[in-house]
Amino acid sequence: MEIPAIDQPGLSDDLIMEILSWLPVIYLLQFRCVCKSWKSLISLPSFVKLHLERSLKNVNLFLTLNDLNENAVSLMCCDKRSFLEYPSSVISDHGGGVPLKDKYWVIGSCNGLICLHGSTFEDGEFEVAEYDCGEYWFRFWNPTLGLRSKKSPLLCVDLDHFDAIECGFGYDKASDTYKVVAILSNTSAKEDSERTQVKVYTLGDHCWRDIQPFPAFPYNFEKQGRFLSGTINTLALQNFSPGYNLGKVSIDQLVIVSLDLGKETYQQFLLPDVVNEAPIHNPTLVVLMDCLCLSYDYKTTHFVLWQMKEYGIEKSWTQVVNISYEHLQIQRFPFPLPGPRFYSSMPLCVSENGDVLMLIDDQQYEMILYNMRDNKVQHADILKNRFQIFAEDYVESLVLPW
Structure with missing residues (x-):
């Protein structure tokens, strides 16, 4: 698309576009009022993409603060360096974040958009036994622009059949679209074909679509797939069957299932090749410094963190942390409820x-x-004992949430 002509002697249109593309969003919103031509330029899809490329170099944090005393959830954006140095001051300076009036949960962050998840359940939880059918929706929010989309079409889940749902949010560069992936699972199903169902919603569409069934069984304590390099990544169990002991899982029983958002096909990656196959607790996938990472509790005495240095290359797994809870000055006590859950550090x-x-x-x-x-x-x-905190990398952008 041709850039609108800008009446500004001495500076070419391309140079003005280049200069503006390096500025924070807050200034660009003000500069839209300078003249019609600047407003048109800043609204161009090509400018939005160029500005996003620049912004990706300035990663901030988007925090979800669950206030355990007030039973309230707040959201806030902050500078990563400041938060690492003065976390308490940063939270105070931001007034504890923006309170969520509705029962939403953050699914992920991508290119300046936050994906929010809600349901018809009053408490917003994924599984509510007294309901036969669960209705879930998603909204997309650009905190920097202060814009939020309407609710997505409802995702209706038969709770008599499916007992868990895991969601992921990401961007497909090939089609320039944002997608939500919902993986439904049934721990008691006897047939592989009945254990999982995968649905996809593309931002701007009017319905959910079914895609190929999940090739393994989601190990979804975190209930969130991780977006990286155009894919949604999830921990999964090999050779799952009803009655599987989720409390005694070794690394060789787990795989990473990667869903390509463009092709909507799956790949599977093995986890680190560890000689000692003792059970691990609370294995968790995270993305740190643009790398897929695996953390877990080992023998309830150590925190372990592995990093996949090159995405998709199994030989690139590198152990970056193996530290005792004693050194971390953490006391471990038995988890108060029965089952496979254990206290962990994330x-x-x-x-x-x-x-x-x-x-x-x-x-x-x-x-x-x-x-x-x-x-x-x-x-x-x-x-x-005050805040339960979740963090997502976040960049400011001009991307519209619709």
């Missing part, structure tokens, strides 16, 4: 230089900063 984010890892421990909801270079541990000055 990575939130990593500093830009890769030295400092921030963890949140779900036993006391305490933040821990671990300097991997000098092996030092610092407990963050945020109130214990």
